[in-house]
Amino acid sequence: MQSKRISLKEAAARLAKMDNVVILCHKNPDGDTMGSGHAICRALRNMGKNARVACADPLPRKMAYMAAGMEELSFIEEHVISIDVADAVLLGSLKEVYEGRIELAFDHHATHRDFADEACVISEYASACEIAFDLLEELGAPLTKEIADCLYTGIATDTGCFKYAAVTPLTHRKIAALMEAGADHVGICKVMFDTKSLACFKLESEALSALEMHFGGTLALINVTREMMKLGGVTDEDLDSITAIPRKIEGVLCGITVKEKEGEYKVSLRTEAPVDAAKICSMFGGGGHIRAAGCSFSESPESFMPRLLAACGEELKRAGVVVD
Amino acid sequence: MQSKRISLKEAAARLAKMDNVVILCHKNPDGDTMGSGHAICRALRNMGKNARVACADPLPRKMAYMAAGMEELSFIEEHVISIDVADAVLLGSLKEVYEGRIELAFDHHATHRDFADEACVISEYASACEIAFDLLEELGAPLTKEIADCLYTGIATDTGCFKYAAVTPLTHRKIAALMEAGADHVGICKVMFDTKSLACFKLESEALSALEMHFGGTLALINVTREMMKLGGVTDEDLDSITAIPRKIEGVLCGITVKEKEGEYKVSLRTEAPVDAAKICSMFGGGGHIRAAGCSFSESPESFMPRLLAACGEELKRAGVVVD
Numbered sequence: 335m336q337s338k339r340i341s342l343k344e345a346a347a348r349l350a351k352m353d354n355v356v357i358l359c360h361k362n363p364d365g366d367t368m369g370s371g372h373a374i375c376r377a378l379r380n381m382g383k384n385a386r387v388a389c390a391d392p393l394p395r396k397m398a399y400m401a402a403g404m405e406e407l408s409f410i411e412e413h414v415i416s417i418d419v420a421d422a423v424l425l426g427s428l429k430e431v432y433e434g435r436i437e438l439a440f441d442h443h444a445t446h447r448d449f450a451d452e453a454c455v456i457s458e459y460a461s462a463c464e465i466a467f468d469l470l471e472e473l474g475a476p477l478t479k480e481i482a483d484c485l486y487t488g489i490a491t492d493t494g495c496f497k498y499a500a501v502t503p504l505t506h507r508k509i510a511a512l513m514e515a516g517a518d519h520v521g522i523c524k525v526m527f528d529t530k531s532l533a534c535f536k537l538e539s540e541a542l543s544a545l546e547m548h549f550g551g552t553l554a555l556i557n558v559t560r561e562m563m564k565l566g567g568v569t570d571e572d573l574d575s576i577t578a579i580p581r582k583i584e585g586v587l588c589g590i591t592v593k594e595k596e597g598e599y600k601v602s603l604r605t606e607a608p609v610d611a612a613k614i615c616s617m618f619g620g621g622g623h624i625r626a627a628g629c630s631f632s633e634s635p636e637s638f639m640p641r642l643l644a645a646c647g648e649e650l651k652r653a654g655v656v657v658d
Numbered sequence: 659m660q661s662k663r664i665s666l667k668e669a670a671a672r673l674a675k676m677d678n679v680v681i682l683c684h685k686n687p688d689g690d691t692m693g694s695g696h697a698i699c700r701a702l703r704n705m706g707k708n709a710r711v712a713c714a715d716p717l718p719r720k721m722a723y724m725a726a727g728m729e730e731l732s733f734i735e736e737h738v739i740s741i742d743v744a745d746a747v748l749l750g751s752l753k754e755v756y757e758g759r760i761e762l763a764f765d766h767h768a769t770h771r772d773f774a775d776e777a778c779v780i781s782e783y784a785s786a787c788e789i790a791f792d793l794l795e796e797l798g799a800p801l802t803k804e805i806a807d808c809l810y811t812g813i814a815t816d817t818g819c820f821k822y823a824a825v826t827p828l829t830h831r832k833i834a835a836l837m838e839a840g841a842d843h844v845g846i847c848k849v850m851f852d853t854k855s856l857a858c859f860k861l862e863s864e865a866l867s868a869l870e871m872h873f874g875g876t877l878a879l880i881n882v883t884r885e886m887m888k889l890g891g892v893t894d895e896d897l898d899s900i901t902a903i904p905r906k907i908e909g910v911l912c913g914i915t916v917k918e919k920e921g922e923y924k925v926s927l928r929t930e931a932p933v934d935a936a937k938i939c940s941m942f943g944g945g946g947h948i949r950a951a952g953c954s955f956s957e958s959p960e961s962f963m964p965r966l967l968a969a970c971g972e973e974l975k976r977a978g979v980v981v982d
Contacts, residue, residue: 496820532909542859
């Protein structure tokens with residue numbers, strides 16, 4: 335299906351007329367979908383409307399503050415909107431429940447796949463919370479401290495603490511306004527960026543102790559073994575966070591992480607300019623972006639890894655990083 | 659000695675009249691002293707003046723971009739100012755050379771100890787680069803891309819990437835202006851926050867593998883052994899960075915790091931509210947701040963550590979975190 339693309343002004347006008355609203359967030363929720371969802375929900379309630387946030391998975395414990403003090407309202411759902419959901423599949427178990435009834439989707443993903451009647455997509459924004467910020471302004475909804483905390487969280491987490499390329503001067507100006515509205519930037523940053531489970535620290539420690547360096551320190555390789563994956567308390571998110579480590583090592587232009595999963599091996603490649611990760615992975619039936627790509631293999635690592643490393647070596651040579 | 663405290667406006671007026679200026683930065687230079695020093699130097703040069711940055715230690719390699727394209731100028735030094743230097747002692751080897759000749763000190767440390775004829779101290783600012791930003795505006799000096807890179811670096815690094823309590827809405831508005839002036843936030847953040855030496859990663863891995871947890875996971879202890887300190891390539895800065903780790907573990911309210919150094923042991927304590935780090939350390943002849951304190955001991959760890967842990971346990975009980 336195709337959604338009618340509408341402007342933020344039009345979308346705000348639609349929302350202003352709605353009551354008894356369900357706001358859908360994506361599954362495996364992050365700070366951005368939950369932050370924008372709760373901010374819009376709180377704003378609608380402050381306007382005297384019935385609204386609730388719905389997600390296939392529960393609100394992560396560390397984001398409990400987003401919903402603090404919000405009552406469970408029971409009302410007959412009249413309108414359904416979504417925020418930060420790039421594809422109906424990402425609604426998870428809620429897809430079945432709501433598909434076909436979603437009137438309005440707010441999203442910032444350039445890859446948004448239409449599923450709602452109308453969609454307000456602003457792909458220049460680094461986060462859905464930046465859209466929610468504009469929306470609340472357009473609705474004339476005051477930025478309460480609680481709303482400011484929600485929006486701060488989403489903007490900060492979806493930009494890697496303001497480090498990503500999609501951050502703009504406007505992003506920082508919105509953050510300034512959210513701080514003026516009382517956002518607890520210290521507390522939020524502590525929870526979202528500076529707290530890790532003991533299991534995650536232990537996993538990182540194990541992974542680093544098994545680190546291999548190749549091609550004069552320009553390639554780093556981490557093998558996440560079955561034993562590491564079985565460390566008590568390690569989550570999928572912790573495992574994913576490992577893939578960012580090799581490229582953070584000074585001098586590394588090609589970072590590889592290999593994980594054994596259900597009888598096959600998953601390879602994640604992260605590169606720095608001018609090394610092309612997608613090109614390397616496409617040689618092994620994988621793909622992705624120029625700086626982040628992946629592939630998988632089911633043969634033995636003893637036979638596969640030398641071929642992968644050779645391909646990386648060729649690309650490092652082509653890029654002028656490694657000399658024959 | 660006592661400096662005459664002057665406003666930023668007055669300080670800018672002084673600087674506008676100076677030529678052949680030396681700008682002193684503190685020893686062991688960080689992004690803030692180097693960023694503000696180079697920004698002011700570049701602005702003065704753009705105004706047709708002679709200026710140079712002076713520091714007891716060289717510009718760190720990762721900050722080389724701050725000085726890129728700046729010629730070595732030779733001129734007879736007429737005026738001496740300092741930026742981000744909280745105490746003359748922090749000039750290092752330049753103290754002897756310049757002490758008594760420093761006309762104007764710019765600083766953001768509330769603990770600033772006067773050493774210049776006049777001082778412009780704005781302790782509400784999270785970074786010296788925020789003072790430099792105001793100064794350049796007052797001087798009417800355009801924000802070139804190079805100056806914006808310098809100022810962005812200092813503000814970002816002195817605020818832990820905008821996470822610290824001293825960050826204000828004004829901080830973010832200045833960052834917005836610096837991005838508009840062309841600051842390369844992605845490149846700067848990559849170098850300053852997301853690049854670590856292999857040695858530092860290895861040190862962290864070793865330190866974590868020796869982690870001890872106490873009091874139901876509310877206290878984490880890292881012993882930095884002599885072997886860890888001897889890992890090739892480990893710098894003092896890397897060793898210091900270890901002290902931040904224990905407190906980052908989920909559930910930890912008291913993080914301890916112990917390092918053996920020249921026949922004695924140095925203890926660093928980092929706590930979360932309501933645990934008082936200074937109180938614990940003061941019981942062992944040390945001191946510091948409420949959330950970050952230290953002490954040292956020369957007896958054997960076998961005899962000292964149980965006493966330290968007992969004191970921490972008492973404080974955790976007092977704080978209501980640990981129950982008898």
